Amino acid sequence: MSAVLVLIDHHDGVLSKGSLELLTKARELGEVSAVFCGAGIEVARPALAEYGAATVFVVEGDATDRHPVAPTVGVLAALVEAHAPAVVLVVATIEGREVAGRLAVRLGSGVITDAVGIDADLVCDQQVFGGSTLVRSRVKRGTPVIAVRPNSWPAAPSPSTPAEVTVQPAPAASDVLATVVERVREAAGDRPDLADATIVVSGGRGLGNAEGFGLVEALADRLGAAVGASRAVTDAGWYPHAAQVGQTGRTVSPSLYVAVGISGAIQHRAGMQTSKTIVVVNKDREAPLFELADFGIVGDAHTVIPALLAELDRLST
Amino acid sequence: MLLVGNIERMEPLSIVVCIKQVPDSWAEKSLRPRDLRLDRDAADAVLNELDEYAVEEALRLQESRGGETTVTVLSMGPARTAETLRKALSMGAGAAIHLVDDGLEGTDAVGTSYALAQALATVPYDMVILGSESTDARMSVVPAMLAERLGVAQLTHARKVTLDGTTVTIERVTDDGYATVRAELPAVVSVVEKINEPRYPNFKGIMAAKKRPFTTLALAEIGAEAAQLGLAGAGTEVVEATKAPARSAGDISDDDGTGGARLAAFLVAKGFVS
Ligand SMILES: Cc1cc2nc3c(=O)[nH]c(=O)nc-3n(C[C@H](O)[C@H](O)[C@H](O)COP(=O)(O)OP(=O)(O)OC[C@H]3O[C@@H](n4cnc5c(N)ncnc54)[C@H](O)[C@@H]3O)c2cc1C
Numbered sequence: 001m002s003a004v005l006v007l008i009d010h011h012d013g014v015l016s017k018g019s020l021e022l023l024t025k026a027r028e029l030g031e032v033s034a035v036f037c038g039a040g041i042e043v044a045r046p047a048l049a050e051y052g053a054a055t056v057f058v059v060e061g062d063a064t065d066r067h068p069v070a071p072t073v074g075v076l077a078a079l080v081e082a083h084a085p086a087v088v089l090v091v092a093t094i095e096g097r098e099v100a101g102r103l104a105v106r107l108g109s110g111v112i113t114d115a116v117g118i119d120a121d122l123v124c125d126q127q128v129f130g131g132s133t134l135v136r137s138r139v140k141r142g143t144p145v146i147a148v149r150p151n152s153w154p155a156a157p158s159p160s161t162p163a164e165v166t167v168q169p170a171p172a173a174s175d176v177l178a179t180v181v182e183r184v185r186e187a188a189g190d191r192p193d194l195a196d197a198t199i200v201v202s203g204g205r206g207l208g209n210a211e212g213f214g215l216v217e218a219l220a221d222r223l224g225a226a227v228g229a230s231r232a233v234t235d236a237g238w239y240p241h242a243a244q245v246g247q248t249g250r251t252v253s254p255s256l257y258v259a260v261g262i263s264g265a266i267q268h269r270a271g272m273q274t275s276k277t278i279v280v281v282n283k284d285r286e287a288p289l290f291e292l293a294d295f296g297i298v299g300d301a302h303t304v305i306p307a308l309l310a311e312l313d314r315l316s317t
Numbered sequence: 318m319l320l321v322g323n324i325e326r327m328e329p330l331s332i333v334v335c336i337k338q339v340p341d342s343w344a345e346k347s348l349r350p351r352d353l354r355l356d357r358d359a360a361d362a363v364l365n366e367l368d369e370y371a372v373e374e375a376l377r378l379q380e381s382r383g384g385e386t387t388v389t390v391l392s393m394g395p396a397r398t399a400e401t402l403r404k405a406l407s408m409g410a411g412a413a414i415h416l417v418d419d420g421l422e423g424t425d426a427v428g429t430s431y432a433l434a435q436a437l438a439t440v441p442y443d444m445v446i447l448g449s450e451s452t453d454a455r456m457s458v459v460p461a462m463l464a465e466r467l468g469v470a471q472l473t474h475a476r477k478v479t480l481d482g483t484t485v486t487i488e489r490v491t492d493d494g495y496a497t498v499r500a501e502l503p504a505v506v507s508v509v510e511k512i513n514e515p516r517y518p519n520f521k522g523i524m525a526a527k528k529r530p531f532t533t534l535a536l537a538e539i540g541a542e543a544a545q546l547g548l549a550g551a552g553t554e555v556v557e558a559t560k561a562p563a564r565s566a567g568d569i570s571d572d573d574g575t576g577g578a579r580l581a582a583f584l585v586a587k588g589f590v591s
């Protein structure tokens with residue numbers, strides 16, 4: 001059975017939900033070779049075994065952390081050369097997408113980004129033009145490189161006892177030209193990460209101010225959801241930029257997306273349009289986001305959300 | 318925001334901005350039944366929104382650097398892409414290069430980065446600035462691919478660019494915040510919309526644009542291998558495209574005082590509340 005190379009996306013060894021989904025899919029496609037860069041392998045080991053990795057390539061040193069994208073590409077390219085996998089899978093994060101793109105250039109391969117499905121012949125499903133068109137495409141040159149959108153299928157464990165292989169990165173001089181001086185986390189507290197969340201509650205300018213935005217945070221916490229925001233909110237500094245959903249923010253496709261006081265500009269829709277169920281609360285019936293809503297309340301967020309929270313409390317007692 | 322320091326060491330720079338013409342984002346997009354490619358003739362074509370921010374950043378850099386610093390815009394695309402290049406000239410770019418050739422039709426992102434890299438071999442550059450994403454392809458990969466091809470520093474997804482002499486520092490947007498990333502020129506930079514507020518071309522700019530150098534390049538002039546370009550040279554192929562079923566109309570109602578309670582009932586019925 002040929003190998004499937006999976007680049008693991010994680011925070012200090014805690015695998016993202018996207019990584020678990022990739023491992024699940026990779027088991028259907030071949031023998032799973034996970035590639036782990038950065039610190040935290042001790043934390044990651046149990047999850048890699050639980051989700052069925054046959055081999056774990058543990059990349060030594062901090063080159064892949066100190067220099068964005070390029071050294072990781074070097075590691076993957078060397079592994080492709082040595083092991084001729086059937087396909088390379090990465091999670092379609094900001095960094096993952098760029099790794100996929102550069103790797104395809106280095107290997108002379110084709111690359112597919114934002115796959116939401118992959119069949120046994122490596123034909124990928126993609127949703128384009130805001131989900132209005134479904135495309136099936138495949139890589140026709142070289143080792144296929146595929147960046148997969150999180151939340152595209154469920155993750156399921158299938159325990160294994162992985163063999164661990166250490167890898168010494170040997171980045172080229174041109175791979176270490178850009179250096180990370182500092183990393184700053186802006187995402188708030190213990191809430192789930194946007195990309196991983198099953199439920200996202202997002203707020204817009206209609207909340208009025210940072211205190212008003214607190215209603216969105218309260219609802220998110222009640223539902224165990226991630227908090228999202230429109231650009232109007234991140235520009236105003238009511239919530240960190242990392243939470244921006246949309247064309248130039250994060251693209252999410254949770255089971256439930258609740259939008260409060262967001263008008264639904266095309267740039268916002270680009271990031272949430274493929275959510276499975278969409279709920280909209282807006283005081284203007286003409287707000288374009290209602291066009292996408294499965295359930296909508298035309299009303300003032302400052303009365304509707306507190307009433308919703310009170311009702312949820314009442315139902316749970 | 319752009320900050321420039323260290324006045325003594327301010328050598329003039331050559332900045333090239335890669336811009337793309339895309340269908341208007343509000344227009345309905347569809348694939349041509351014939352070859353499953355984006356029907357570009359059906360929609361109005363505009364300058365990719367984020368590329369306006371890239372042009373703006375280059376102009377601010379030029380203004381603060383002063384002297385001989387140049388801004389050239391480069392675009393690959395069919396004949397009507399010339400309009401988009403003119404728009405960037407009217408914003409204030411000093412020269413335009415249009416890469417146009419029948420052999421480019423159907424080129425994918427890998428091929429686009431190859432063609433742009435070949436074209437960049439014909440112009441000196443210290444910094445190449447791009448948008449971080451095109452609204453039609455939405456792949457967000459061309460800037461990283463271009464850095465790979467050129468073998469220069471990749472400083473992408475910048476929400477802030479600071480230039481000090483020949484050292485460039487950016488705030489790179491990450492999935493949970495940002496990273497401060499630094500490199501020496503030359504570099505490939507891509508920008509997100511938080512970076513600045515693009516200017517509108519004024520009448521003077523529109524008139525001046527008509528007199529600016531405008532170079533048209535064909536594939537033979539940049540020494541690009543045709544086999545890596547066009548539909549035949551693409552690394553991927555679309556095997557099937559179907560229209561997604563239209564979303565069924567939602568249940569939208571006015572808040573008559575029961576809105577919150579009805580919303581709670583909806584969430585419970587759908588199993589979203591535990
Ligand atoms: C290059 C570019 C990239 C962009 N990228 C993004 C992006 O990634 N993400 C993004 O979100 N935007 C993006 N934008 C901005 C986008 O165009 C919109 O400006 C933005 O999404 C508007 O945010 P909003 O819906 O919160 O604000 P508004 O459009 O001002 O809407 C506020 C809404 O709140 C409603 N409202 C007001 N008061 C209340 C109340 N009391 N209760 C209930 N509802 C109320 C109003 O009816 C209105 O519909 C981008 C723009 C550009 C040019």
Ligand SMILES: Nc1ncnc2c1ncn2[C@@H]1O[C@H](COP(=O)(O)O)[C@@H](O)[C@H]1O
Pocket residue numbers: 335336337338365367368371391392393394426429433446447448449450451452454455456457458459460
């Ligand atoms: N045909 C093109 N000509 C010039 N620049 C391009 C072209 N295609 C993409 N780009 C640049 O690459 C950026 C990212 O595009 P993409 O990777 O397609 O999302 C765009 O914002 C442009 O700056």
